[in-house]
Amino acid sequence: MGLSWxxxxxxxxxxxxxxSPYVRGLxxxxxxxxxxALLQSFNVTTELIEILNKWHPSDQAELNNVPGQLKKAxxxxxxxxxxxxHMHFLNCLHxxxxxxxxxxxxxxIFHTILNLTQKQMADKDMAQEIRKLFExxxxxxVMCKTCxxxxxxxxxxFSLPLAIREEExxxxxCIHSFSQKQTLKDDDExxxxxxxxxxxxxxxxxxxxxxxxxxxxxxxxxxxxxxxRKLENKVTFPDTLQKDIFDAGLxxxxxxxxxxxxxxxIGTALFGHYTAYIRPDQDWYYADDSYVRKVSWSDVQGxxxxxxxxxxxxxxxxxxxxxx
Ligand SMILES: [Zn+2]
Numbered sequence: 318m319g320l321s322w323x324x325x326x327x328x329x330x331x332x333x334x335x336x337s338p339y340v341r342g343l344x345x346x347x348x349x350x351x352x353x354a355l356l357q358s359f360n361v362t363t364e365l366i367e368i369l370n371k372w373h374p375s376d377q378a379e380l381n382n383v384p385g386q387l388k389k390a391x392x393x394x395x396x397x398x399x400x401x402x403h404m405h406f407l408n409c410l411h412x413x414x415x416x417x418x419x420x421x422x423x424x425x426i427f428h429t430i431l432n433l434t435q436k437q438m439a440d441k442d443m444a445q446e447i448r449k450l451f452e453x454x455x456x457x458x459v460m461c462k463t464c465x466x467x468x469x470x471x472x473x474x475f476s477l478p479l480a481i482r483e484e485e486x487x488x489x490x491c492i493h494s495f496s497q498k499q500t501l502k503d504d505d506e507x508x509x510x511x512x513x514x515x516x517x518x519x520x521x522x523x524x525x526x527x528x529x530x531x532x533x534x535x536x537x538x539x540x541x542x543x544x545x546r547k548l549e550n551k552v553t554f555p556d557t558l559q560k561d562i563f564d565a566g567l568x569x570x571x572x573x574x575x576x577x578x579x580x581x582x583i584g585t586a587l588f589g590h591y592t593a594y595i596r597p598d599q600d601w602y603y604a605d606d607s608y609v610r611k612v613s614w615s616d617v618q619g620x621x622x623x624x625x626x627x628x629x630x631x632x633x634x635x636x637x638x639x640x641x
Pocket of ligand 1: 464465509512
Protein backbone atom coordinates (compact mmCIF):
# COMPACT_ATOMS: atom_id res chain seq x y z
CA MET A 318 0.00 0.00 0.00
CA GLY A 319 2.70 2.44 1.12
CA LEU A 320 4.94 1.47 -1.75
CA SER A 321 2.23 1.87 -4.38
CA TRP A 322 1.45 5.32 -3.00
CA UNK A 323 5.09 6.30 -3.34
CA UNK A 324 5.17 4.90 -6.87
CA UNK A 325 2.06 6.86 -7.76
CA UNK A 326 3.42 10.07 -6.28
CA UNK A 327 6.65 9.55 -8.15
CA UNK A 328 4.81 8.94 -11.39
CA UNK A 329 2.67 12.05 -11.03
CA UNK A 330 5.71 14.19 -10.41
CA UNK A 331 7.49 12.59 -13.34
CA UNK A 332 4.59 13.33 -15.66
CA UNK A 333 4.47 16.88 -14.37
CA UNK A 334 8.14 17.42 -14.99
CA UNK A 335 8.74 15.73 -18.31
CA UNK A 336 5.55 15.51 -20.31
CA SER A 337 3.13 18.38 -20.36
CA PRO A 338 2.94 21.31 -17.98
CA TYR A 339 -0.83 21.17 -18.29
CA VAL A 340 -1.31 17.64 -17.04
CA ARG A 341 -1.14 16.97 -13.33
CA GLY A 342 -2.91 14.89 -10.71
CA LEU A 343 -5.52 16.06 -8.19
CA UNK A 344 -5.89 14.44 -4.79
CA UNK A 345 -9.12 12.65 -4.07
CA UNK A 346 -10.57 14.69 -1.25
CA UNK A 347 -13.76 13.31 0.32
CA UNK A 348 -14.78 11.34 -2.80
CA UNK A 349 -14.08 14.17 -5.25
CA UNK A 350 -13.21 11.87 -8.20
CA UNK A 351 -16.20 13.08 -10.23
CA UNK A 352 -15.26 16.75 -9.82
CA UNK A 353 -11.58 15.90 -10.35
CA ALA A 354 -12.38 14.27 -13.70
CA LEU A 355 -14.47 17.30 -14.73
CA LEU A 356 -11.69 19.70 -13.67
CA GLN A 357 -9.19 17.72 -15.74
CA SER A 358 -11.51 18.12 -18.73
CA PHE A 359 -12.16 21.83 -18.13
CA ASN A 360 -8.41 22.31 -17.81
CA VAL A 361 -7.91 21.21 -21.42
CA THR A 362 -10.93 23.20 -22.65
CA THR A 363 -8.75 26.09 -23.79
CA GLU A 364 -11.80 27.99 -25.12
CA LEU A 365 -13.25 28.11 -21.58
CA ILE A 366 -9.92 29.12 -20.04
CA GLU A 367 -9.57 31.95 -22.56
CA ILE A 368 -12.98 33.33 -21.58
CA LEU A 369 -12.24 32.99 -17.84
CA ASN A 370 -8.88 34.72 -18.29
CA LYS A 371 -10.60 37.77 -19.80
CA TRP A 372 -12.82 38.04 -16.73
CA HIS A 373 -11.53 40.12 -13.80
CA PRO A 374 -14.49 41.04 -11.63
CA SER A 375 -14.44 41.84 -7.94
CA ASP A 376 -16.69 38.84 -7.17
CA GLN A 377 -14.24 36.26 -8.50
CA ALA A 378 -12.42 36.08 -5.19
CA GLU A 379 -15.58 35.33 -3.22
CA LEU A 380 -15.34 31.90 -1.63
CA ASN A 381 -18.82 30.82 -2.71
CA ASN A 382 -18.71 32.12 -6.28
CA VAL A 383 -18.56 29.05 -8.56
CA PRO A 384 -17.10 30.68 -11.71
CA GLY A 385 -14.56 32.58 -9.57
CA GLN A 386 -13.43 29.45 -7.74
CA LEU A 387 -13.44 27.47 -11.01
CA LYS A 388 -11.13 30.05 -12.56
CA LYS A 389 -8.87 29.95 -9.50
CA ALA A 390 -8.76 26.13 -9.43
CA UNK A 391 -7.90 25.91 -13.15
CA UNK A 392 -5.22 28.55 -12.75
CA UNK A 393 -3.74 26.87 -9.65
CA UNK A 394 -3.69 23.53 -11.46
CA UNK A 395 -1.21 25.15 -13.85
CA UNK A 396 1.00 27.10 -11.45
CA UNK A 397 0.76 25.53 -8.00
CA UNK A 398 2.67 22.52 -6.72
CA UNK A 399 0.02 22.04 -4.02
CA UNK A 400 -1.43 18.51 -4.54
CA UNK A 401 -4.91 19.92 -3.85
CA UNK A 402 -5.19 23.15 -5.85
CA HIS A 403 -8.93 22.53 -6.11
CA MET A 404 -9.74 22.58 -2.37
CA HIS A 405 -11.56 25.93 -2.43
CA PHE A 406 -13.54 24.86 -5.49
CA LEU A 407 -14.68 21.68 -3.68
CA ASN A 408 -15.66 23.78 -0.63
CA CYS A 409 -17.54 26.17 -2.90
CA LEU A 410 -19.49 23.35 -4.59
CA HIS A 411 -20.22 21.80 -1.18
CA UNK A 412 -21.76 25.14 -0.19
CA UNK A 413 -24.00 24.83 -3.30
CA UNK A 414 -25.28 21.35 -2.37
CA UNK A 415 -22.69 19.33 -4.30
CA UNK A 416 -21.72 17.69 -1.05
CA UNK A 417 -18.45 16.10 -0.12
CA UNK A 418 -18.77 12.32 0.44
CA UNK A 419 -21.86 12.13 -1.79
CA UNK A 420 -21.81 10.01 -4.94
CA UNK A 421 -22.34 12.29 -7.92
CA UNK A 422 -23.32 11.91 -11.55
CA UNK A 423 -20.77 13.59 -13.83
CA UNK A 424 -23.40 14.85 -16.29
CA UNK A 425 -25.45 16.40 -13.48
CA ILE A 426 -22.39 18.08 -11.97
CA PHE A 427 -21.30 19.32 -15.43
CA HIS A 428 -24.73 20.97 -15.80
CA THR A 429 -24.75 22.30 -12.21
CA ILE A 430 -21.33 23.94 -12.62
CA LEU A 431 -22.36 25.58 -15.90
CA ASN A 432 -25.78 26.65 -14.57
CA LEU A 433 -24.27 28.16 -11.40
CA THR A 434 -21.70 29.91 -13.58
CA GLN A 435 -24.56 31.46 -15.59
CA LYS A 436 -26.31 32.55 -12.42
CA GLN A 437 -23.33 33.87 -10.48
CA MET A 438 -21.32 35.72 -13.12
CA ALA A 439 -22.14 39.38 -12.64
CA ASP A 440 -20.68 40.08 -16.09
CA LYS A 441 -23.59 38.80 -18.20
CA ASP A 442 -21.71 39.16 -21.53
CA MET A 443 -19.01 36.85 -20.21
CA ALA A 444 -21.63 34.39 -18.89
CA GLN A 445 -23.26 34.45 -22.33
CA GLU A 446 -19.92 33.60 -23.99
CA ILE A 447 -19.59 30.54 -21.74
CA ARG A 448 -23.21 29.56 -22.43
CA LYS A 449 -22.63 29.83 -26.19
CA LEU A 450 -19.47 27.72 -25.95
CA PHE A 451 -21.44 24.68 -24.68
CA GLU A 452 -25.06 25.35 -25.70
CA UNK A 453 -26.81 22.80 -27.92
CA UNK A 454 -30.05 24.23 -29.31
CA UNK A 455 -32.83 21.74 -29.88
CA UNK A 456 -36.47 21.90 -30.86
CA UNK A 457 -39.21 19.56 -29.72
CA UNK A 458 -41.81 18.99 -32.43
CA VAL A 459 -45.12 17.40 -31.51
CA MET A 460 -47.37 16.68 -34.48
CA CYS A 461 -51.07 15.88 -34.18
CA LYS A 462 -51.78 12.84 -36.33
CA THR A 463 -55.37 13.91 -36.86
CA CYS A 464 -54.89 17.45 -38.21
CA UNK A 465 -51.05 17.43 -38.79
CA UNK A 466 -50.64 20.64 -36.75
CA UNK A 467 -47.06 20.83 -35.41
CA UNK A 468 -46.25 22.46 -32.06
CA UNK A 469 -42.61 23.50 -31.78
CA UNK A 470 -40.90 24.15 -28.44
CA UNK A 471 -37.31 25.43 -28.39
CA UNK A 472 -34.94 24.20 -25.71
CA UNK A 473 -31.24 24.21 -24.97
CA UNK A 474 -28.89 21.71 -23.38
CA PHE A 475 -25.28 21.68 -22.22
CA SER A 476 -24.82 18.03 -23.20
CA LEU A 477 -26.37 15.84 -25.87
CA PRO A 478 -28.12 12.93 -24.11
CA LEU A 479 -27.87 9.78 -26.20
CA ALA A 480 -29.82 6.62 -25.42
CA ILE A 481 -27.97 3.32 -25.69
CA ARG A 482 -29.54 0.13 -26.99
CA GLU A 483 -28.77 -3.13 -25.22
CA GLU A 484 -26.66 -4.36 -28.11
CA GLU A 485 -23.63 -2.97 -29.95
CA UNK A 486 -23.93 0.75 -30.66
CA UNK A 487 -21.91 3.30 -32.54
CA UNK A 488 -22.11 7.03 -31.96
CA UNK A 489 -23.61 7.65 -35.38
CA UNK A 490 -26.59 5.37 -34.70
CA CYS A 491 -27.06 6.91 -31.22
CA ILE A 492 -27.12 10.42 -32.74
CA HIS A 493 -29.53 9.23 -35.42
CA SER A 494 -31.88 7.77 -32.76
CA PHE A 495 -31.85 11.09 -30.89
CA SER A 496 -33.93 12.72 -33.63
CA GLN A 497 -36.08 9.75 -34.48
CA LYS A 498 -39.84 10.24 -34.55
CA GLN A 499 -41.78 8.49 -31.80
CA THR A 500 -45.47 7.75 -31.82
CA LEU A 501 -47.40 8.88 -28.77
CA LYS A 502 -50.70 7.09 -28.20
CA ASP A 503 -53.10 6.09 -25.43
CA ASP A 504 -51.87 7.65 -22.15
CA ASP A 505 -49.09 9.52 -23.96
CA GLU A 506 -51.38 11.35 -26.39
CA UNK A 507 -50.77 15.08 -26.53
CA UNK A 508 -53.21 17.95 -26.34
CA UNK A 509 -53.55 19.53 -29.79
CA UNK A 510 -54.18 23.30 -29.78
CA UNK A 511 -56.00 23.14 -33.08
CA UNK A 512 -58.27 20.15 -32.35
CA UNK A 513 -58.67 21.33 -28.74
CA UNK A 514 -58.38 17.81 -27.41
CA UNK A 515 -55.88 15.02 -26.81
CA UNK A 516 -54.90 13.28 -30.03
CA UNK A 517 -52.51 10.54 -31.15
CA UNK A 518 -49.28 12.38 -31.98
CA UNK A 519 -45.69 12.02 -32.99
CA UNK A 520 -42.81 13.41 -30.95
CA UNK A 521 -39.47 14.38 -32.43
CA UNK A 522 -36.36 16.18 -31.19
CA UNK A 523 -34.47 18.17 -33.77
CA UNK A 524 -30.96 19.58 -33.40
CA UNK A 525 -31.04 23.28 -34.31
CA UNK A 526 -27.44 24.31 -33.68
CA UNK A 527 -24.24 22.83 -32.31
CA UNK A 528 -21.70 24.58 -30.07
CA UNK A 529 -17.93 25.08 -30.16
CA UNK A 530 -17.55 22.41 -27.50
CA UNK A 531 -19.95 19.50 -27.86
CA UNK A 532 -20.44 17.37 -24.75
CA UNK A 533 -21.98 14.00 -25.59
CA UNK A 534 -23.66 12.18 -22.71
CA UNK A 535 -23.92 8.42 -23.16
CA UNK A 536 -26.93 7.49 -21.05
CA UNK A 537 -25.53 4.40 -19.38
CA UNK A 538 -27.69 4.57 -16.27
CA UNK A 539 -31.18 3.19 -16.71
CA UNK A 540 -34.00 3.23 -14.19
CA UNK A 541 -36.08 0.05 -14.25
CA UNK A 542 -38.75 -0.30 -11.57
CA UNK A 543 -36.97 2.00 -9.10
CA UNK A 544 -33.63 0.24 -9.62
CA UNK A 545 -30.82 1.98 -11.45
CA ARG A 546 -28.50 -0.20 -13.44
CA LYS A 547 -25.54 0.52 -15.64
CA LEU A 548 -25.55 -0.50 -19.30
CA GLU A 549 -22.16 -1.95 -20.18
CA ASN A 550 -22.99 -2.39 -23.88
CA LYS A 551 -20.47 -1.40 -26.49
CA VAL A 552 -20.62 2.16 -27.83
CA THR A 553 -17.86 2.95 -30.29
CA PHE A 554 -16.97 6.60 -30.82
CA PRO A 555 -14.49 8.11 -33.28
CA ASP A 556 -11.85 10.69 -32.44
CA THR A 557 -13.32 12.97 -35.11
CA LEU A 558 -16.97 13.57 -35.97
CA GLN A 559 -17.43 14.50 -39.59
CA LYS A 560 -20.28 16.67 -40.77
CA ASP A 561 -22.24 13.74 -42.25
CA ILE A 562 -22.91 12.33 -38.76
CA PHE A 563 -25.37 15.21 -38.21
CA ASP A 564 -28.34 16.54 -40.16
CA ALA A 565 -27.46 18.74 -43.11
CA GLY A 566 -26.66 22.34 -42.28
CA LEU A 567 -25.51 21.79 -38.68
CA UNK A 568 -21.82 21.92 -39.62
CA UNK A 569 -20.20 23.92 -42.42
CA UNK A 570 -18.34 22.03 -45.15
CA UNK A 571 -14.91 22.52 -43.59
CA UNK A 572 -16.04 21.89 -40.02
CA UNK A 573 -15.67 18.76 -37.92
CA UNK A 574 -15.38 17.83 -34.26
CA UNK A 575 -12.23 16.52 -32.61
CA UNK A 576 -12.34 14.51 -29.37
CA UNK A 577 -10.17 15.93 -26.57
CA UNK A 578 -11.59 14.62 -23.29
CA UNK A 579 -13.47 11.54 -22.11
CA UNK A 580 -14.97 11.25 -18.63
CA UNK A 581 -14.98 7.62 -17.63
CA UNK A 582 -17.19 5.81 -15.12
CA ILE A 583 -15.75 2.70 -13.51
CA GLY A 584 -18.00 0.35 -11.54
CA THR A 585 -21.71 -0.16 -11.13
CA ALA A 586 -24.69 2.15 -10.76
CA LEU A 587 -24.39 1.84 -6.99
CA PHE A 588 -20.67 2.10 -6.51
CA GLY A 589 -18.37 3.82 -8.93
CA HIS A 590 -15.33 5.92 -9.58
CA TYR A 591 -14.66 8.63 -12.18
CA THR A 592 -11.47 9.20 -14.15
CA ALA A 593 -10.65 11.14 -17.32
CA TYR A 594 -8.71 10.75 -20.53
CA ILE A 595 -7.56 14.15 -21.73
CA ARG A 596 -5.69 15.35 -24.78
CA PRO A 597 -4.05 18.74 -24.14
CA ASP A 598 -2.03 18.52 -27.36
CA GLN A 599 -1.35 15.57 -29.68
CA ASP A 600 -1.00 13.05 -26.85
CA TRP A 601 -3.59 11.42 -24.65
CA TYR A 602 -3.16 11.28 -20.87
CA TYR A 603 -5.08 9.35 -18.24
CA ALA A 604 -5.94 11.12 -15.00
CA ASP A 605 -7.11 9.02 -12.08
CA ASP A 606 -7.10 11.48 -9.15
CA SER A 607 -3.44 11.97 -8.15
CA TYR A 608 -2.22 9.48 -10.69
CA VAL A 609 -1.50 10.72 -14.22
CA ARG A 610 0.15 8.91 -17.11
CA LYS A 611 0.57 9.16 -20.83
CA VAL A 612 -1.59 6.72 -22.81
CA SER A 613 -2.48 5.89 -26.40
CA TRP A 614 -5.69 6.31 -28.41
CA SER A 615 -6.24 2.54 -28.16
CA ASP A 616 -6.32 2.91 -24.35
CA VAL A 617 -9.11 5.47 -24.77
CA GLN A 618 -10.91 3.02 -27.08
CA GLY A 619 -10.75 0.51 -24.20
CA UNK A 620 -13.69 2.43 -22.68
CA UNK A 621 -16.14 1.42 -25.40
CA UNK A 622 -17.74 -1.26 -23.21
CA UNK A 623 -17.68 -3.08 -19.90
CA UNK A 624 -17.24 -1.90 -16.36
CA UNK A 625 -14.83 0.94 -17.24
CA UNK A 626 -16.76 2.95 -19.80
CA UNK A 627 -16.84 6.35 -21.45
CA UNK A 628 -19.68 8.44 -20.00
CA UNK A 629 -19.12 11.99 -21.29
CA UNK A 630 -17.27 12.80 -24.51
CA UNK A 631 -15.99 16.31 -25.17
CA UNK A 632 -15.50 17.25 -28.80
CA UNK A 633 -14.11 20.58 -30.01
CA UNK A 634 -15.29 22.14 -33.26
CA UNK A 635 -12.46 22.57 -35.75
CA UNK A 636 -12.22 23.97 -39.23
CA UNK A 637 -10.11 22.37 -41.93
CA UNK A 638 -9.08 25.66 -43.47
CA UNK A 639 -7.71 26.85 -40.13
CA UNK A 640 -6.09 23.63 -38.96
CA UNK A 641 -4.63 22.14 -42.10
ZN1 LIG B 1 -54.91 18.31 -34.14
